[in-house]
Structure formats: structure tokens, C-alpha cells
Amino acid sequence: MKARYKAIVDEFATAIRSGTLLPGTRLSTHRALSVEKHISLATATRVYAELEAMGLVSGESGRGTFVREISLPAGLGLDQHVVASDVLDLNFNYPSLPDQAERLRDAMRQLTTSGDLASLLRYQPHAGRQSDRDTIASWLNAAGIQPSADEVLVVNGAQHGLTVAVMGLLKPGDVVAVDALIYPGFIALARLCHLELVAIPAHANGPDLDAFRQICQRRRIRAVYTMPTLHNPLGWVLNDEQRKKLTLIARTFDLLIIEDAAYAFLVRRPPPPLAAYAPERTVYVTGFAKSIATGLRVGAVFCPANMRGALERAIRATTWNTPSLMVSIVCGWIKDGTIQRFESLKRRDARQRQALARKILSDCEWVGHSSSYFLWLPLPQEIRADQLVHRLMQQHISVSTAEPFCSTNNVPHALRLALGSVSMNQLSEALTAIKDAIEYERDL
Template sequence: MSIWPPKKDMLKRPAYRSLAQCIVAAIEAGEIRPGARLPTHRALAYQLGLSVQTVSRAYEDLSRLGVISGEVGRGSFVKAGRPDGRVPWHRLAGGEEVIDCSLMVPVTGAIHSERMSAALVDLSTDLPEPAILSFRPRATLEGHCELARGWLSTCGVDVDRNCILPTNGNTAAMTIALMTAALPGDLIVSEATGHHTLKSLANALGMRLSGLAIDAEGIIPEAFESACRSETVKVLFVLPSGLSPTAAMMSTERRQALADIARRHRVWIVENDAWGPIQPDRPPPFAAIAPERTFYFTGLTKCLLPGLRIAWLVSPEMMVSAARTRHLVTNWMATPLIAEIASRWLENGTAEELLSWQREQLERRNRIAAQMLGGLRYNATAYGLHVWLPLPEPWREDAFVTHARNDGVAVAAGSNFAISESYEPAIRICLGAGTEQDLEQGLAVIARLVRSTPEPALLAI
């Protein structure tokens, strides 16, 4: 049965989103080929009995998603190939009244604007020249690395400052770690439900990626051992401290077991600890258990302030030079001005103040989640930034996400985090955005939907 062009009765409300989904489905089915020119807004509106504005909005959404491109005077064309990876969050248009639980951000408040304003005022009267004039990474950031040692120690990592590489956020640190630990064609293994950008990053770097079976603590050691015996594994990528989509907190025993396997098979470990010390009283990191083979990174973006894009990559001593070289050829250096602000906050106690504030906010929000989702099966940690909620039958992820959005709440589908083909349908609910009242309202909508039994017609989306 042909799905393109669609019939008007195939479109659900809201019509613009349903039309966009029909176009994507037609592209994936091969009924619309890459490079094909789509009908004009007016022609398709007339054909389907829709308003021109509805078609325009559908095309705009597809353009933002990278599915089509518009050329003035020529029309709209399907891009060659699919976009490189799906994103778990929704691209919210200005003016949309949606409670956004899809994007993982820390809680923010007036305190952040006040502290940043004060830092900028201080910089205006006491600006070190290297922060704006230097092209020498190591000389410029040497003092910053010494201060970063103190922050890393709160994460359980005791390391010489020469092993610390400042980067422009966790994504840059993650990229450099993989580029240093593996080569194109090498195999990386990670959680079956893992980091949402890892799949695209591995593909861009020409590396292979395989998902390993997980349980409530994360990667199952037997699955890692089996993978290592089947073929050469170069990197184990882990999110062991509640950061994984499933919010798994790995025990010390599990970390030790995985580290022992990595040693036996000479596998490098890349440890993503982007939230840093938000989670108190957690087990020691892999960087403390197996420092000779662990690339560890953490930063301030997720635990203090989204705009403070600074992170630190800690490399095994024998790989420090290689990591610095790869950082030089891809980023040159972390932005000195941001590093200067971070240094001052690490030194004067502002970082610790904002960390304590963040913990308090997240503890309250997790209590709200526990109350609103009571009786439902979900995974979370006491200070985590998100909740992982498996979906009961007969709900499908895409239908649930769409219905939640129609009810004013944006959540992320679990399929965005799938590294292996086998995974349990679920949604990720982020707790950081908006007010506590917004969060409570959004969780009430989610809980109502999960507890409901949808009509078959509601699942046909």
C-alpha cells in the first residue's frame, strides 16, 4: 500500500506533525528518494485540503530535523541520507506552551545569574592577559589544572595535574578520549541502552560500536567477558554513576569485576562522569580502580551551570601526550576566558556553593517524582537529573511521546538511547527544567497516561 502522497484521512491531529511523520515514513519506505523535490506548500495544501500554514509548519519541522532543505526560488528537497543520529530532546518552537522534560539540564535559578554577573564584574577590573591573548594551552591553563585537581578529588580521582586536560565541555572530552584510545575500525562496547551521541560519534570516527546486556547495575560482566572472547575489544565505554539513561548505579564489586576483565583483555576504559560529584557517597570511579587504563572525564556544565562549558579529561599517564596531541589538532585549547571563570569559582567557593544548591534542588525534585510516580515501575537516583520509566503494554514509545506532547509535556523516547537492537520500550523524564510546579504538573500528565489503557486508535500514530 502506497503511503505517498497521503490521504487526508491518514492525518491525525495536530495535522502538521502527522504530515511531517508521513513524509519521513515515505522517505524511509523509499517512496520519496533522496534529492527529490517535494510539492510546493500551496500545491500540497490544496491536494490534502489543509491550510498553507499547516504544510509550511510541517516543512519547517523537517528542515530543523535535517530531513529536507529549502532553497529560495527552487523549493524543498529531501536531503541525501538520514540525519546523523536522533536527538532525545524535542526542538521546541518559540511560544509553545510545553513542559520540557526531554532535555537534560541542571536546575537553574536567580543564584546563577547573580554569581555569573559578579564574576564578570570581577573580570572587568581584573582580567589576566593570558585569558584573552594567549595561544599557549599548557602555560595558560597550568594554574587552572591545579585548581581542577581539587574538584576531581571530590569525584574520587586523585591525579597529577599533568594528566588533566581542560576541554570545552564533556562532549569534547569524550571525543578526545575515544580518538586517543581507539582507531578507525576498532570495536567499542557500551551499555545496550547508553549515551545518545555515542553511536553517531563512533560512526563519525569510523569505529564500530556494540551494546552489551545490562541489569539494574549496568553492564553485566559476563556479557563483557563474552564480547572480549569473541573478538578484540578496544574500548569499554561506561556511565557507572547514575548517568546512564536507565539511571543505573554500579556497585564497587561490579566496577572491580569489569576492570579485571578489561585488564585481562587489555581493553581501555572510557568513563563518562559528566555530572561529577552531584551523587554523594557513590562508589569509587574506574579512574581510581584502574587508573592505568581509564580515560575519565567530568565537567561543570551538568552540575553547576549549562553555559559554563568546561570539562577535564584525565588520561592514563602513558597516554597523556597522545591525548594532548589529539586535542590540539581538533580544539587547540579550552577557552581561556571560561576556564578563568571556572578557576575563580573553584578557588573562592562558588563552585561548591552551586553544587550544594544543585543537590538540594535535585533531591526535592526526585522526591516529587517519587510521589507523582508512586506505584509505577521506574529507575532513578536520589540526586539524579532524570527518571527512566519503562512503558507498560500496549503503549508504544512513539505513541506515548506524541500523546504526552499533545497534553503539553515533552519527554524522550527510550529508542534514542538504544545501542543494541534489543531494548525495553521506555521514556526518559528529565527533572531539571522549569519550576517544581511545572515538574509536578508534567509528571501528573505522564503518570495519568502510563496508568491509562489507550484505545487502539490512539496507538495508530
Template sequence: MKGLIISNRANEKRQTYRTISRLIAEQIRKGHYQPGDRLPTHRRLAEKTGVAIATVSRAYEELSRIGLVSGEVGRGTFVRRTPGPKPIDAIRTPQVSTRIDLSINQPAVSEMHDNAFKDALERLSDPSAGALRRELARYQPSAGRFDHRQAGAKWLATYGLEVDPEQIVLSSGIQQGLMISVAAAFRPGDVVIVENLTNPSFRSLASLFRLTLVGVPMDEDGIIPESLDRLAQEKGAKGLYTMPSFQNPTGAVMPVERRARIVEIAARRNLVVIENAAYDPYLTVPLPSLYQCLTARAMPAFHISALTKVVMSGVRIAFVVPPAGMLSQVAGAVFATTTVVPPLAAEIASQWIIDGTAQRLTQWQRKEARARHKIVRGSLGDLITPDAKPCNHLWLKVPEPWRADEILSLCRAQGVILSPPEAFVVGRSQAPQAIRLSLGAARDRKSLGSAVDVLAKVLNGAQIPPPAFT
């Protein structure tokens, strides 16, 4: 094995993966490395050059992208016998088609979805729909058209929440629903309790509205009640943001008893609760919503549901149910941000709910989630919580002695993109050694199986000492 002649240059503090990849590419061009030669292991080169393993991984990934090397899990990275045609200096992000990106949490799609979309557009294009098209071409009420709000009430009823359509405000997906709820409920400086691992989008909102987030510990059933009670008192919290069903990223589902305890504490501590119900339709048996229980106690709560996580992410329509006294503030927040929710998307969503398409696509999604969950459990079952319920994301524990960032880098070098734990951590807490897989993001089951196979091989290879480099 030949030595690598970049150690002195790579020790510079300004060293980047681009420079390392260019230096290695230069040595390949000059013949220092011949086709079939093995490059140093990620760990060995990182130690030799004084850079992070992740930096070496990205450098090797770039060399693979431009066709100079190929990686084999468990064996190493080798100079290709027939270099690809791409120029060495074309240091750009690899094309999406060459990767399997499981970092974006979205539902799976199929020909069934394509047909539903086509049918919806054909219906709107029909000559008989001219009056409707002219209506949709005009400004609508900020809370949404009443028939669209009626469809929202029907959607909420599919998983057990009965709401008057007058109490619903439409939004452009869950994220805007969260934004308008936060705008109505809190003020800069307010303390809001969230799960100590939470979706990054809410952290972004908290920063935008200058809220102080406090992470509350969880167990396999979600928020730990005693910790919530203590933090609410100690921090003078104004609110609680939570995802009781299929929590993102852990997948935890609060059982009935846990929900009752959270409601009791929230009521006693006067917390305004924002309940993200994006994944509730995955429940095979509906569970009582926090909104429902708190409203029965005359306590303020928001409930947000959408089609984006269970039907189709491109149809960005959500239904926000605010406290009775905050409806005008929430509708006003829609006006202040987007004036109205796009009427065309709202019409498609409503049409699907009324004619049953949304429910059929949800049933398909549940079935597909079970199948994809089974694929992952078949290879990585030991890393999954035993009672994890199928939805479109899974939380995998990284086995010792490895770290999540090392596994992420090795998978990335093989074209599989996963979500790092740091993306979900609240405050300065230490990130757990775990990885989130977004199962619905894979194009199909075969693609997911390929990604899981890469991850399994990386994890299995991680138990084998890296080959010596001389």
C-alpha cells in the same frame, strides 16, 4: 459526531501531518466542524486514514498551535469556540515557551546561578583584573593554563579522585572530552563495548571515528560482568566506554563490588576504558573510579568530569585525565579541534572551584534533584526502579499494553517533550518500552509538576478505551 472527509486523500503514501492538519483546518473554515465539535481520536483517525498514530498526533498538535483546536487529556480534541489569530498555513515549529521540553539532559538553574554568573563577570570586569584579562585574551597551552588544571584537580578531589594537575587536559565540555579521548585511544574499525543503552553523543562519535560499537546488557547495577567478559573475547574488543555513576539513560549506579569485577575483566581483556564521570558529583558518598582502580594495575584508562551536568551547562569546561603515556596525544587532539579551550569559560569555572561556588551550586543541584525526583515519584512511582537514586534524569517504564511512541506522541500533543528510547539503543537491538525524563530541563518545580501531571493523565487515560467515533 461528524465524519471526517479526508480519508481518501490521506491514504496517499506521500501523506504528511502537515497535509492532514491543512485538510482538517479547511473543513473547520468551511463549517463542516463547528466550535465544540470533537475530532476523531488519534487511534481512530490513524486507522481510518492509514497513517501512523504519531502522524495524527503531530497534525493535531499543529492545529492546536495555530489556535483551531484544544486537547483535553482523557476527553479528546475539540474545535475551539474562539479560534486563535494565527494563520492556518503557518505550519512552523511551536515556540519553545509553549512547551515543557524534558528531552535535554541538563542541570536546573536558579537565581543562585544567575548571581554566580554576574559575580564572576563583575570580578573579571574589575579594574584590578586588567592583567588577567590581557592574559586570557591570548592563546593558551592546548592542555589548558596550569592554574586552570590545578582547579581541575581540586574539582576531581571533591568526589574522591586525587590527580596531579600535570596529568589533566581541559576540554570544552564532556563531548569534546570524549572526542579527544577516542581520537587518542582508538583507530577506525576498532570494536568498543558500550552499555546497550548509551548516550546518543557517543554513538555520534563512534560514527565519526568509524568505530564498531557492541552493546553489553545491563541490570539494575549497570554492566553485567559475565556479558562483558564474553563479548570482549568474542568481538576482539579494544575498549570499553561506560558511565558507572547515574548511567545515561537508566540512572544505574555501579556498587563497589560491581566496579571491581568490571575492572578485573577490563584488565584481563586488555580493554582501554573511557569512564564518563559527568554525574559522579551527585553521589552523596564517593565510589572508587574505574580510572583509579585500573591505573593502580598499570592499565590504560581515561576519566572525564565536567561542570556541565551539575553546575551550569553553559560553562562548558571538562577535565580529562588520560593514561600517563597519552597526555600529548590528547592535548594534540585539543589543538586539532579547537586549538585551545575558551580561556574565559575556563577562568570562570576555575574561579568557581577555587572560591567554593562550584561546590555550593553542586550541593544545591543535589538538593533540587531530590525534590524533583520526589515530584515524579509521587505521581509515577510504579514506573520507576524502586532503588533509583536522585539525579537529573529518570528512566520510566511504559506500562502495557501501550508503546513508548504512543505515549510520546500524546504528551507531545499536550506540549510535553520527552526522550524516545530509540535515541539510546546501540546497533539494531529492539528499543525497550521506556522513556527518559530530564528533570533539570524544566524551568522550575511547578513546570516539572505540570509536565508530570500531563504524563500521568496520559498514562491513566491510556487504560480507558477511546470513545467511539461516528
């Protein structure tokens, strides 16, 4: 005979999947459910826990238990890059410039006249060719660090750089301190590698470093993952004092620092990276996907010499080496100034898009940097993010909730808007629809 609580779970599941219980519906409190169904409070709690494990409801501290929008993909779209051609994609950033394809044609023509073209067809050193590492090391000087070629490893984009750092330097069960809201790619990586993430509370302009110190005093933290220059998704840039304080904590508790600089190029004259403050314990990860194009999967890792062997082994185990054809194109663009020009144009483009977003959403609360390709939009307390995302998707506009960015179970109701993947006219159209949808939900 089916257990009583199982029958109640099935009853709720059927009602949710059939649409009888609509997304966003607030369910009875645990105590009220126990009275309605003539079950104990513990059994009522068990019913909601099982529904939450099934992905059908979400319990929110201080607010109650709500029916989830189950027609949306896992991660509310952030794990699904491909969108329909008629959807305005404000989920992902893949900013491009009008002449990038033509520059790629020029670069490939130049490669065909190279005297050593055949070498690109062979295996390369795991960390990249010496000449390429020399070129990338010189490019990193502009970021505020001065590595030698022996401290640089060429990787398949920044995400691969993070993977190499985690696989090479951490082990399952290690505890890593992260911001309460962070880049979803690191959350996915931590799950894959069985790391425990501990969230650092946030202030308006950066992590609460006093709380971070207290966490380190209570727990055996092995590493800290951070984006000090143009944080994704909140856009903060840590100042010199914050960077010194963070690296001092890392030295005091002997932490590895994994510094993600994927969007740092968008900030003009930021403070030096953490790798300049604590080079002996920092792995600095960057890439060219945002500054050039997402299809060119080339990145770089700067690390202390004593970590290089472990990182090279991780590269060997994952990709053997970065495809030398793409690396040659990127290094050629470093030498002839193309990347510097791309970065300058994208900084201007990001500022224009950010200004447009702030103008259209002037009546909303928002968090972001003036040169960022993304904007964080906290929602009024009465508006549920999943309902808003569903409404926008019906209008062929794709955005993300806070859920994929959360390193804790406490998910705020907010939207993260990627501003760099559609034309300016389409962006204006999408932002206006978002503003109208928020106002509509607020009026309801």
C-alpha cells in the same frame, strides 16, 4: 516499468504520509502481506525493509511492523535542543539555581580587576594553562582520584572530552563495548568516528559483567565506554565489587576504559571512580555543565601520562584550546567554594524533583536514582512510546522515547524524563499529564 514491490512501497508510503494509515497502526504480517498482494514472502519482506529504511515503519521482534509517527523530529526531539516557549521541556536537563547569574556577574567583575586580563585574549596551551590544571587537579581529589596537573587536560565540556578521547585513542572500525542503553552523545560520536558498538546486556543494578567477559572472549574489543556513577538514563551506581570486576576484565583483555562522570557529582560518597582502580588504562571525563550551567562549556579529562600527547593533538585539531575566559571563571569558583555550594544545592534539588516524580508516578513502573535529574519509565506492553510522545507534544510537553539511548536495534517502549529544566510547579503539571496520558492509552 516499475517493479511490483516498488509500487507496493509507494502505496504504503502515500497512505502513511497522507495519514490514511495512522501512527501506531500494526501492519499485516509478512506472510499475510504476501497473500494480500500476491507476492512472494521474500518480496513482502523487502517491502517492509524499504519502508523501514525510509523511516516510515518500525519492525519490532515478536510484535510486528508498525507505522511510525513521522511528524516528530529525528530522535523524537533529543537532537533538537530548541523548543517553543510554551513547551514544558522534559527532554533535556539544564538545571539552574536562582543566584547563578548574579554569581557570574561577580566573577566577571573580579576578572576586570585582574592584573593579567590581557593574557586571556591570547592562544593558550592545548591542554590548558598550568595554573588552571593545578586547580582542576585539586578539585578532582574530591572525586576520589589524585591526579597531577600533567595528567589533566582542560576541554570544552564533557562531550568534547569524549570526542578527544575517541579521536585521540581509537580509530575507525574499532569495536567499543557499551551498555545496551547509553548516553546518546556517545552514540552520535561513535557514528561520526565510524566505531562499532557492541551492547552489554543489563541487570537491574548494572551491566551484566559475565556477559561482558564473554563478549570480550568472542570479539576483539578495543575499549569500553561506561558511566559507573549515576548512569544516564538508568541511574545506577556500580558498587565496589562491580567496579573491581569491570576493571579486571579490562586488564585481562587489554581494554581502554572511557569513564563518563558527567552526573557523578549528584551522588554523595560513591565508590571511587574506575580511574582509581585502573589508572593506567582509564580516561576519566567530566564537566561543569550540569554542576554549574550548560552555557559554561568547560570540562576536564584525566588520563595516564602516555596518552596525553594523543589527546592534546585531538584538542588542537578540534578547538585548539578551551576559551580561557570561561576556564578562569570556573577555576575561580573552585577556589572560593562556589562550585562546591552549587553541587550541594543541585543534589538537594535533584532529590526533591525525584521524590515528586516518584510520588506522582507511583502507579507506574520506573527506574532511577534518588538523586538523579532523570527517570526511566518503561511502558506497559500495550502502549507504544511514539504515540504517547505525540499525544504529550499536543499538550506542549516534550519527552524522549528510548530510541536515542539504544545501542542496539531492539528499542524498548519507554520514556526518559529529564526533571531538571522546568520549575517545580511546571514539573508537577507535566508529570501529572504524563500519568494521565499513560492511563488513557492503557484504557484504550
